[in-house]
Amino acid sequence: MKEILLGxxxxxxxxxxxxxxxxxxYPGTPSTEVLESVAEFNTDxxxxxxxxxxxKAALEIAAGASYCGARSMVTMKQVGLNVASDPLMSLAMIGxxxxxxxxxxxxxxxxxxxxxxxxxxxGKYANLPVLDPSSxxxxxxxxxxxxxxxxxIHLPVIIRPTTKVCHSSGTIEYDDExxxxxxxxxxxxxxWVIFPPLSYRRHLEIEEQQKEISKMFDSIPYNRIEGKxxxxxxxxxxxxxxxxxxxxxxxxxxxxxxxxxVFPAPMQLHNRFLDSVEKVLVLEELxxxxxxxxxxxxxxxxxxxxxxxxxxxxxxxxxxxxxENTLKIIEKFVDIELIKDEDISTPxxxxxxxxxxxxxxxxxxxxxxxxxxKGKKSVFCGDIGCYTLGNGKPLEMTDTCLCMxxxxxxxxxxxxxxxxxxxxxxxxxSTFFASGMTGLANAIYNNTNINVxxxxxxxxxxxxxxxxxxxxxxxxxxxxxxxxxxxxAKALNAKFVEKVNPFDFEKAIKVVSDAAEYDxxxxxxxEAPCIALFKGDAPCKIExxxxxxxxxxxxxxxxxxxSGRKVEIDKTLCNxxxxxxxxxxxxxxxxxx
Amino acid sequence: xxxxxxxxxxxxxxxxxKILAYSAVVEGNNARTGETIGMSQRGGCxxxxxxxxxxxxxxxxxxxxxxxxxxxxxxxxxNIKYINKNGIxxxxxxxxxxxTTSLGTSxxxxxxxxxxxxxxxxxxxxxxNSLAHEAGSVKAVNxxxxxxxxxxxxxxxxxxxxxxxxxxxxxxxxIDLNMRAFEAGVRYGSEVQVKC
Numbered sequence: 001m002k003e004i005l006l007g008x009x010x011x012x013x014x015x016x017x018x019x020x021x022x023x024x025x026y027p028g029t030p031s032t033e034v035l036e037s038v039a040e041f042n043t044d045x046x047x048x049x050x051x052x053x054x055x056k057a058a059l060e061i062a063a064g065a066s067y068c069g070a071r072s073m074v075t076m077k078q079v080g081l082n083v084a085s086d087p088l089m090s091l092a093m094i095g096x097x098x099x100x101x102x103x104x105x106x107x108x109x110x111x112x113x114x115x116x117x118x119x120x121x122x123g124k125y126a127n128l129p130v131l132d133p134s135s136x137x138x139x140x141x142x143x144x145x146x147x148x149x150x151x152x153i154h155l156p157v158i159i160r161p162t163t164k165v166c167h168s169s170g171t172i173e174y175d176d177e178x179x180x181x182x183x184x185x186x187x188x189x190x191x192w193v194i195f196p197p198l199s200y201r202r203h204l205e206i207e208e209q210q211k212e213i214s215k216m217f218d219s220i221p222y223n224r225i226e227g228k229x230x231x232x233x234x235x236x237x238x239x240x241x242x243x244x245x246x247x248x249x250x251x252x253x254x255x256x257x258x259x260x261x262v263f264p265a266p267m268q269l270h271n272r273f274l275d276s277v278e279k280v281l282v283l284e285e286l287x288x289x290x291x292x293x294x295x296x297x298x299x300x301x302x303x304x305x306x307x308x309x310x311x312x313x314x315x316x317x318x319x320x321x322x323x324e325n326t327l328k329i330i331e332k333f334v335d336i337e338l339i340k341d342e343d344i345s346t347p348x349x350x351x352x353x354x355x356x357x358x359x360x361x362x363x364x365x366x367x368x369x370x371x372x373x374k375g376k377k378s379v380f381c382g383d384i385g386c387y388t389l390g391n392g393k394p395l396e397m398t399d400t401c402l403c404m405x406x407x408x409x410x411x412x413x414x415x416x417x418x419x420x421x422x423x424x425x426x427x428x429x430s431t432f433f434a435s436g437m438t439g440l441a442n443a444i445y446n447n448t449n450i451n452v453x454x455x456x457x458x459x460x461x462x463x464x465x466x467x468x469x470x471x472x473x474x475x476x477x478x479x480x481x482x483x484x485x486x487x488x489a490k491a492l493n494a495k496f497v498e499k500v501n502p503f504d505f506e507k508a509i510k511v512v513s514d515a516a517e518y519d520x521x522x523x524x525x526x527e528a529p530c531i532a533l534f535k536g537d538a539p540c541k542i543e544x545x546x547x548x549x550x551x552x553x554x555x556x557x558x559x560x561x562x563s564g565r566k567v568e569i570d571k572t573l574c575n576x577x578x579x580x581x582x583x584x585x586x587x588x589x590x591x592x593x
Numbered sequence: 594x595x596x597x598x599x600x601x602x603x604x605x606x607x608x609x610x611k612i613l614a615y616s617a618v619v620e621g622n623n624a625r626t627g628e629t630i631g632m633s634q635r636g637g638c639x640x641x642x643x644x645x646x647x648x649x650x651x652x653x654x655x656x657x658x659x660x661x662x663x664x665x666x667x668x669x670x671x672n673i674k675y676i677n678k679n680g681i682x683x684x685x686x687x688x689x690x691x692x693t694t695s696l697g698t699s700x701x702x703x704x705x706x707x708x709x710x711x712x713x714x715x716x717x718x719x720x721x722n723s724l725a726h727e728a729g730s731v732k733a734v735n736x737x738x739x740x741x742x743x744x745x746x747x748x749x750x751x752x753x754x755x756x757x758x759x760x761x762x763x764x765x766x767x768i769d770l771n772m773r774a775f776e777a778g779v780r781y782g783s784e785v786q787v788k789c
Contacts, residue, residue, distance in 0.1 A: 004614050004624055029631040112631030135651075136625075168627040168642075168651035171618060241649035248649075323654035342656070344674050347709050349667050350699040352691040354602065354637035389635065393696055462632070552695045558636050561690035570690075572722075572731055 002173045005037075007136040007165040010172055011103060012037030014143025015073045018099070019179035022048045022065035024058035026434065027463035028077030029112035030166035031105035035075045036466075039475045049475045051466050054404075054434040055080035059087045059102065066100040066156075067192060069184040071147050075103040078117050079403065083435070085122070090194055091156060092126040093202045098183070099147035100156040102128075107163050108238075108285035108320045114384070114403060116318060118286035119160045123263040127206045129213055130158045130263040131222065134240040136170035138260065142222065147179075149216075153209060160262075162285060164238035164320075214264040222260025225273050229253035231334060232277030234290050236262055239283050239321045246327055250338050257290075265293040267300075274298060274305060281333040282309035285321050308333060355389060358559035359536055359575035361528035362387045364502035365455055366397040367555065367579065368526075369424065372512035378422040379414055383407035383436075385428040386462045386530075387455050394556045398426070405435025412439075412448040422516050423450045430460035430468040432485060437492070443521045444493050451515050452494075452523045454485055457530040465532055489523040496522035503528060505582040536575025538592030542567060545588045551580040594749045595653050596643040599672040600664030601689045602634035608762065609662065609735035610641035616750040616758035617645040625651035636691075638668055645749075660747050661714070662738050664721070665689050670706045673713050681787060682714040683741050685721040685734065717745060717785050724777045733767075733774035740775040744782020752779075 005013060011034050015023065025035040039049045048065075052058035055076040062074035076084060081104045088102065104122070107113040123130030131146055133139035139161055146157040191198070217223055227247065235243045236259040247254050257273040259266070274280065274297055282291040288310040298305055308314040315321075315329055331338045356363050366387075369380070382388055382398035383406065391398035400410050407425040415423040427436045432454055443450050460466040467473035472482035489497045496518040500511045508526070515522035539559075545566040552560050552567060559574035560567055569589075581589045596613060600606045607628055614624035627642035642653045655674050661682040663669030669684040676682060693699040710716050719741050725733040736759065742748050743755060755775070763771050 002618065004611070004618055004626070006628070033630075111633075135649075163631075164627065164652065167630045168625060169614065170625050170651070171623040238650075242652070244649045245654075323650065323652060323657075327654075344713055346670065346674065347702075347705055348700075349671050349706070350691045350701045351693045352601065352636070352638050352668075353693070354632050354635040355692050357603075357635060386635065392692075393698070464630075549695075552692075556692045556696060558690075558692050561695050573689075 001176050002171060004169050005136055005140070005172050006033055006167065006169045007133070007139045007161055008033035008167070009037035010136040010140035010170070011143045011159065011161065012041060013172065013174065014140045015101065015147070016041045016047065017174065017176070017178055018144045018147040019071050019181055020047060020073050020147070021070035021183065022062060022072040023075070024050050024052045024061040025075030026052055026055045026058055026080055027460050027466045028080050028105070029463055030107055030163040031075050031077045031103060032463045032466070033166070034103050035475070045476065051468065051475055053469060055084035056087060059084040059091070062100055063087060063091050063096065066096040066098040068186045069098045071099040073101045073103060077113065078104055078106045078119050079114055080104070081119060081122055083404065088122070088156070089126050092128050092206065093199045094192060094194055095154040095202070096150065096156055097154070099150040101143065101146045101150060102156050102158045103161070104158055105161050105163070105166050106286060109163065111163055116286055118289060119158065120262055120289045121287065123158050127210060128155055128158055129153070129261065130160050132160050132237045132260055132262045133165050134237055134258070134260060135165060136168060137172055138222065139165055140172050140174070142260065153213060155209070162238050210264045214267055217261040217264065217266040218268040220261055223266045223269055224258050225269070225276070226256045226258060227254055228276070229255045230278045231255070232257060232273060232280045233283060233330070234259065234273065234280060234294060235283045236260060236290060237285060239285055239326065242321065242323050242326050243283055243330070245323070246330055252334060259290050262289060265296070267297060270294055270297040271301065274303070279306040280308065281314070281329070282307065283315065283321060283326060283329065353392065355392060355556065355558050356386065357531050358557050358573040359531040359577040360386070361457055361502050361526065361530070362390060362455055363395065363555060363557065364508070364528070364577070364579045365453065365526040366390045366395045368502055368505070368508035369453060369512050370395065370397055372509045373422060373516065376422055376516070377420060378424060379411070381407040381411040381414070381423070381425045383425070383427045383431050385431055387426055387428055390426070392556070394553055404431055405439055408436055408439035408450070408452055409442065411450045412443050412446070415448050415450050424453060425450060426453045426455060429454065429456040429458065429470045429485060430466070433469045433483070437488060440489065440494070440521070440523070441492050447520070449520055452521065454523065454525045456485055456525050456527045459530050459533060461530045461532065465530065486523070486525050494521055494523045496520065497525070498523070499525045499527055501528050502526040503577060503579060505579070531575050536577070538576050539571040539574035540569055540576055540578060540580065540589050541592055542569050542589050544586070546586055548585060550585055551583045551589065554583050555580060594645045595658045596660045596662060597653050597658040597672055597675045598641040598643065598662045598664070599668040600639055601668060602637050602639050604664045605732065605735045606639055606641045606664055609739060610643050611762045612736070612739060612755065612758045613643045614645070615761060616754040619754040619757050620750055622646065627651040638671065640672060660742060662742055664734060664738065666703065667701060667706050670709050673710060676714050680714060681745065681747050682710060682716040683738060683745070684710060684716055684718050685738060686718050687720065687722040715787055717741065717782070717787055719781055721778070724781065725774050728774035728777050729770040733771050736771040736774040737778040740778020741782040744779040745785055745787050
């Protein structure tokens, strides 16, 4: 079989062919399509696939399945591993039975993330092997290998693709025969119960194991030296193919150390590489992990050799390595001019930052809160999701954003110090289930008078419409009873709980005003579907516009634009939500036919 | 063959990239693509890279692409730097006004943008939205643009391979619409005077 697959889908296919039986995860760019592709390939329903409520739950589910001898996989983005780090650190002590792969996608740039953290450190922190694919093809092969390795060493194995691997595709050739095996089931044994003496004993064993795995990594095909030269470049991940393209294009005599199995470090290979060259450049995204390993190798052998990279400022410590900056760094390293600068001076082009979609219910929710709180001292704590875009002009309704679920709890901290502020927290439906419920319980328990606005658009929108407990849909194609967010809030003893459609303009403002007046924790659930879930109404019409631009200045809807001296509506974008009808002072806008 | 596709999140650039990449696979070649998936899909700038043949990285270097296929006028200008000296830019003249221009924090100067494009590349302008609309839906703008690129003779794959790829990558009920859109693009492209 020969197909073009996205890196994430290639990981999924590798797992399916390796006989994975349970796959769990929480959506997060750039990792989301791994689990979605497993569900797509799961035509006979033999794999149990689920979106879990958060990454910690997902990792524990995969661990439980592995305890029984089933091959399992868990998927998340880098910040998700922070949430799942509690079970991961302990699981490294306990170990596993069925092969278990932990897919954690990193996001150099960052492009769609809060941090540029490097998951390879987590491998070192937890003493777990880390595989770092450089292409979709390699991601496919590495996934199959990761299951075998995991069973061989009785430890979970981390696969750490980055955005440029997750979201690039390659041609994959494969034999579609699945690995078959018997699942033994859970065998009771004290080894599954973590206690201090067990952890001490296991810690000694695991440290010994690291040396063995390091030796294995010295000679696997993902780690190798290509070409010869007195200058050496060490690289891995998505940077490796860029470096290789440059070496080939300019026919450079360079020894290229390619590190795909990055932790535990392949020390013999590193030594061999360092022996063969006079000086070294390390090109890797995020942190200087390979670079530190090479410094360590030199120190152990008591050798001095120049290593250029992030640690001495030769390479920027942050951001992506693209072809252009990589080429510049290599030029400086080999001290030959490889290409003449022919910068085209692009004229100033309009900025196009991402925005809330035309018709997005979040715009209506933010606007209702903004109107209700006009002139009153307020702070608006945001959270992670499409609604983080509420920070942009003209809404400017996101004053803080930290991490999943933090809006509700940051608001409590602010309220404690500024009791005269109306402290608002905005949180999406999926985020509420992932990590908002504990924060809400905390506010109610500790009597902190905050206003919690739950933006329920019936989906996990930012990552591409994944279902969650509030939708009832599952990744196995079944329906569960929906968990009602307002009922959850009431069960947590919230006394003010109101549901309202944010497009019911006057009522929405009234409910928010009442919530702010209420003495105690108030919960408003704004219910309206994400525009991606339904075919919208006919586009709105605009007639006799006087050109005051109030609709644009208040709402910033991308379907509204200025043409000459009047506002026009882009019919391809407008979904007829009608929010702007409430804003126009001369009633020029009306619902479409 | 190295192609860069640019546009605004939501315009369907990823489908165009899939169709082009898979048409190379139909002919027995290897293909790689690099996509923009994530926050930028919410009305931000998006690009897709398509590279066939013996390269290692899926991402085009600046000055490397043989073809720029832009779904939107100013996004075409933003990515002109990716075209090589012999490259061609196929540019949809449709403008999608960013919110920043409506709010007055930036300016969309159509004439200046068009001039910049023609000064720096051999460009083919096409009102692809109108052609797609005539074919049945503006959503088919991606197959119109692929048609134009094929019509001017820059693609190194056959018409049959593109059609086979469309049949694999487009849902059955949208095939007829997209075939009409593709053919409209091919007609437009074959009448334009650009040497490849």
